[in-house]
Amino acid sequence: xxxxxxxxxxxxxxxxxxxxxxxxxxxxxxxxxxxxxxxxxxxxxxxxxxxxxxxxxxxxxxxxxxxxxxxxxxxxxxxxxxxxxxxxxxxxxxxxxxxxxxxxxxxxxxxxxxxxxxxxxxxxxxxxxxxxxxxxxxxxxxxxxxxxxxxxxxxxxxxxxxxxxxxxxxxxxxxxxxxxxxxxxxxxxxxxxxxxxxxxxxxxxxxxxxxxxxxxxxxxxxxxxxxxxxxxxxxxxxxxxxxxxxxxxxxxxxxxxxxxxxxxxxxxxxxxxxx
Amino acid sequence: xxxxxxxxxxxxxxxxxxxxxxxxxxxxxxxxxxxxxxxxxxxxxxxxxxxxxxxxxxxxxxxxxxxxxxxxxxxxxxxxxxxxxxxxxxxxxxxxxxxxxxxxxxxxxxxxxxxxxxxxxxxxxxxxxxxxxxxxxxxxxxxxxxxxxxxxxxxxxxxxxxxxxxxxxxxxxxxxxxx
Numbered sequence: 001x002x003x004x005x006x007x008x009x010x011x012x013x014x015x016x017x018x019x020x021x022x023x024x025x026x027x028x029x030x031x032x033x034x035x036x037x038x039x040x041x042x043x044x045x046x047x048x049x050x051x052x053x054x055x056x057x058x059x060x061x062x063x064x065x066x067x068x069x070x071x072x073x074x075x076x077x078x079x080x081x082x083x084x085x086x087x088x089x090x091x092x093x094x095x096x097x098x099x100x101x102x103x104x105x106x107x108x109x110x111x112x113x114x115x116x117x118x119x120x121x122x123x124x125x126x127x128x129x130x131x132x133x134x135x136x137x138x139x140x141x142x143x144x145x146x147x148x149x150x151x152x153x154x155x156x157x158x159x160x161x162x163x164x165x166x167x168x169x170x171x172x173x174x175x176x177x178x179x180x181x182x183x184x185x186x187x188x189x190x191x192x193x194x195x196x197x198x199x200x201x202x203x204x205x206x207x208x209x210x211x212x213x214x215x216x217x218x219x220x221x222x223x224x225x226x227x228x229x230x231x232x233x234x235x236x237x238x239x240x241x242x243x244x245x246x247x248x249x250x251x252x253x254x255x256x257x258x259x260x261x262x263x264x265x266x267x268x269x270x271x272x273x274x275x
Numbered sequence: 276x277x278x279x280x281x282x283x284x285x286x287x288x289x290x291x292x293x294x295x296x297x298x299x300x301x302x303x304x305x306x307x308x309x310x311x312x313x314x315x316x317x318x319x320x321x322x323x324x325x326x327x328x329x330x331x332x333x334x335x336x337x338x339x340x341x342x343x344x345x346x347x348x349x350x351x352x353x354x355x356x357x358x359x360x361x362x363x364x365x366x367x368x369x370x371x372x373x374x375x376x377x378x379x380x381x382x383x384x385x386x387x388x389x390x391x392x393x394x395x396x397x398x399x400x401x402x403x404x405x406x407x408x409x410x411x412x413x414x415x416x417x418x419x420x421x422x423x424x425x426x427x428x429x430x431x432x433x434x435x436x437x438x439x440x441x442x443x444x445x446x447x448x449x450x451x452x453x454x
Contacts, residue, residue: 008428012375012421016368019417023364026410027357034353034406 005220009212010205017204025197033186040143040182041131048147048175051083060154064094072096074175081142081176085149088171133179141183144176219243223251230258295448302441306434312382313430316423319384323391323415330395330408340400353403357410360394364414371421380429384422391415 051074058067067085075083075096084095090105131145149171156165222240229237237258239251329335344350351359367387374381394411398404443451 012372012424015417015420015424016372019413019420020364020368023410023414023417024361026413027361027407030403030406030410031354031357 006212006217009216010209013208014205018201021197021201025193029190029193032189036182036186040177040179041145044131044143044145044175044177045147047177048145048173051175052147052149052173055085059149068094079178079181081136081140081178082144082174083176084174086172086174088167088169093171136176141179142176143179143182144174147173147175149173215244219247223247223254226251227254230254295444298444298450299441302437302444306437306441309430309433309437313427313434315382315384315426316419319388319419319423320416322385322388323412323419326388326392326395327408327412327415330399330404330411333404334396334399340402343400350397350401353398353401353407356394356397356401356403357407360407360411360414363390363394364418367418368421371418371425375421375425375428378429382426382429384419384426387415387418387422391418 051070055067055070058064058070071083071085071094074080080096082096082100084092084097084100086105087093092100092103092105095101131143133141133143136142148169151165151167151170155170156167219240223243226237226240239255243251350356367390391411391414395404395408398407398411440450443449
């Protein structure tokens with residue numbers, strides 16, 4: 001294949017175009033996925049912030065029943081995998097799932113280690129670092145965000161229960177959001193990009209192949225056939241018509257050479273028959 | 276003719292026997308070198324596969340990215356690395372195609388391995404290798420594939436030319452006069 005003109009013309013073109021398009025599509029998909037995940041993390045951070053603001057008054061008034069109701073209602077929302085609040089000691093105080101209440105959280109777990117890696121826990125993290133992605137017990141992909149409940153002057157001055165002013169974090173809110181819709185959207189984008197790439201490749205390679213075949217290879221094949229026939233039949237063979245200008249001149253030269261050759265052959269025959 | 280007769284291209288006089296043998300061996304040696312060079316693309320692709328395997332396993336023999344960041348500072352962000360990478364891939368392919376078009380006899384291909392390793396490394400330190408591994412790998416296959424094809428064609432033409440010279444030498448006892 002690499003010895004024919006077709007192979008030598010089309011292989012580099014095909015390899016180059018295909019390779020470059022694949023690279024561009026992979027980078028583009030990676031950029032889109034990162035952008036979508038970043039937006040999802042920001043959305044989760046906004047939601048967690050909204051929950052904290054919504055429950056602030058109930059916490060201030062130490063209204064556990066209202067707080068539990070709010071948490072339960074949020075937990076029943078479509079797309080919310082889990083909602084819970086731990087206290088400072090890592091025990092689940094409130095949760096949308098009743099069986100999680102009063103359970104101790106493992107500080108070395110994936111979502112907790114970011115802050116609890118060293119002897120002194122980190123108290124501020126950016127939204128991307130607060131999020132973690134994992135598969136829950138039901139096999140659903142979940143993006144979870146942890147947001148600390150900071151101690152405020154209204155908290156350590158309240159009459160209900162006293163927090164020490166020096167205590168920076170009172171507890172942690174942990175919200176898990178299902179990523180199934182995100183994953184299916186990314187799958188649709190990926191499929192569309194693959195289809196687009198394949199169509200563009202077929203169009204480019206098909207177009208180049210068709211044009212080359214029509215403009216170069218078919219006329220060359222006719223010229224080749226004419227040259228071979230001229231060798232056998234001399235100048236009695238008809239010159240192919242409608243060849244591109246360059247090939248037309250080559251065909252004319254072949255015709256002249258074939259005519260000269262047949263003339264020389266006839267002269268030789270006459271000489272041989274004369275002796 | 277004397278044994279030590281000088282070669283006169285104007286007269287087309289055949290070479291002395293031992294000088295013919297030297298020329299013949301030279302041509303055969305050139306053919307051997309070209310045959311070896313024609314495998315450059317295959318060697319480069321093998322090396323790329325080896326480095327890609329290391330990159331896939333996150334460069335197990337190197338220190339962690341945090342160590343590099345501590346000594347060398349923060350790496351460029353992944354989007355910046357991707358932009359530079361796209362530009363490099365584009366111009367590497369253009370360069371290869373232009374060399375192919377002009378028939379330049381240039382056999383260097385391993386510099387691309389160094390550049391691709393650099394991109395693997397930068398993505399690794401920036402924490403974006405998982406997302407961009409296949410892009411770098413595909414670019415490597417494309418660039419080395421096109422360059423390897425170009426070198427192979429070049430070597431093949433060189434081998435054919437040398438075979439013609441050899442046939443001419445054995446037929447007439449001298450090299451073609453246009454040399």
